[in-house]
Amino acid sequence: MARDRGIFIEGMRKRYGEGETAVDALKEVNMQVMPGEVVGLIGPSGSGKSTLLKALGAVIEPTAGRMILGDEVIYDNGWLISDLRALRRDKIGFVFQAPYLIPFLDVTDNVALLPMLAGRPNGESRQRAVELLEALDIAHRAGAMPSQLSGGEQQRVAIARALVNQPPVILADEPTAPLDSERALAVIRILNQMARQYQTAIIVVTHDEKIIPTFKRIYHIRDGRTHEEAGEGREFE
């Protein structure tokens, strides 16, 4: 599956409040992540990482700027999409610091839930889920409940869930924070593999020193402004 672009952000700003109490959380954000690419987004606390992630995830509305997701302009100084819930469901994948799997659904249904919510038949959704679980080498735990999985296994299921609707972009918020070095690198390896396999653009927000050298490109965010720099891309050369 080839896409022209993953995600493109230009001149994004976000202001909270008005008048003297107004705070500019994002002042000038420019980013582009191509399909199949994994980039890091790093920055100190209060730099605007979370605000940017929420804006990219269509959870909060930016104040200005332009955002293109896949082949579609979704924001141009205002949302161009009326159903942001459907946008999140169909075009954005999320991987969180903790996996946040639904505890009362088994592994397969945790992954299959998204296509089911989009109205796809249960059988087709489960089939798609099983394929992804096989690709992530966790199909043997397909019938297990989340509480029966290790932290690494849970994170792989969360990645499968993020990929299941084949979104053009995945936002990963500190996905390796609770993992040791070996498992953290395994997760990054999987993300890179999946990005290439499914032509998905992945943005990884992280503080994790273990994985920062693995990115080929890194966006630093300071005082609400992004700066791009080349990464070491160590693990995957």
Add this chain to the structure above:
Amino acid sequence: MISLAARDVLHAWGKFVFTGVGLGLLIGVTLTMAGVYRGMVDDAKVLLNNSGADLWVVQKQTLGPYAEPSSVHDDVYRSILGMPGVASAANVTYLTMQVQQGDRDVRVMVVGIVPDGPGAPGYLLAGRQIVRSHYEAVADVGTGFKLGQVIHIRRHNYTVVGLTRRMVSSGGDPMVFIPLRDAQEAQFLKDNDAILNERNRTAANPAFSRPDVLEAVINSQSNNPFVNAVLVQIKSGFTPEQVAESIRRWKRLQAYTRAQMEEILVAKLIATSSKQIGMFLVILAIVSAAIVAFIIYTLTMGKIREIAVLKLIGTRNRTIAGMIMQQAVGLGLIGFIVGKISATVWAPMFPKYVLLEPGDALRGFIAIVVICILASLLAIRAALKVDPAEAIGG
């Protein structure tokens, strides 16, 4: 689409089922309270049915004989018998009292009857009807008396010769039928000291100190020529109201038809009790609603992070609201099933009759579903207010 509510319930079924059982016991109490009220109404109707009367002739300006004391002369029935439309008429007395049997005593309604007349028990489970004029009794099985047992009423012993069933007062006390004369005596018979004192007082009254007068007065004090009511059966071709109107007009007594007597029993005699039970039902309904609301709210708050994730990944509000509402209704269903079974099991153990009507169960079920839906609104409101951004750190 899979049922998120069902999956959640199956995942934590123990907590859910035990909560449902607790709620069910409360619902069982609610259904039982409704059954107690129905039982009171049924007791009142049974009392009227069992009397076999079409009219109750009582003292004027009273609601007797069940709701108020009533006293009419025991020869009135003869003149009523001669009136047009009257098929039969019989005296009857009612007296609620403690009756002794061996070492125990039982609260009963002692009914003085004329054998084979209106007011006599219509059917027997065992034994025979009263055939002697004195010292025989027919008892409701609710008294616990057995055939051949001797019971003590006032100053006399009575042998239980027959047993009947569902013969109760409007208050639910089982009945004991005895011959009319004995019942009249039991109503007014005083102890020996009281009789002696009364005679002395009468003798000391100068107004009675004339030949023959004192003896006549004392004789009149020694027997009881009163009964509580005359039960009348009417001939076909006459309406109860027609005959009642004649009695009211010519005998200067009060005559109630079956419909009027039912109105007195249900709307007046047990009105306060029914209001009392109604208040209990309202309170129990509020408590049930509060419990369901609290449980569903607590269960929902325990899943707030999952709900935020569900919203973030695109779950519609109505799916989340549906999940919470289905769980609330599911809890109500478990509660109703447990409550219905509980009420059915323990209703026969109650000392008074508890009548569980299918209509009440249906109304209860609908009320529980409505209460559960309303109770879930608080949790739904809280869930819908969850910001999907909560799933993202920062």
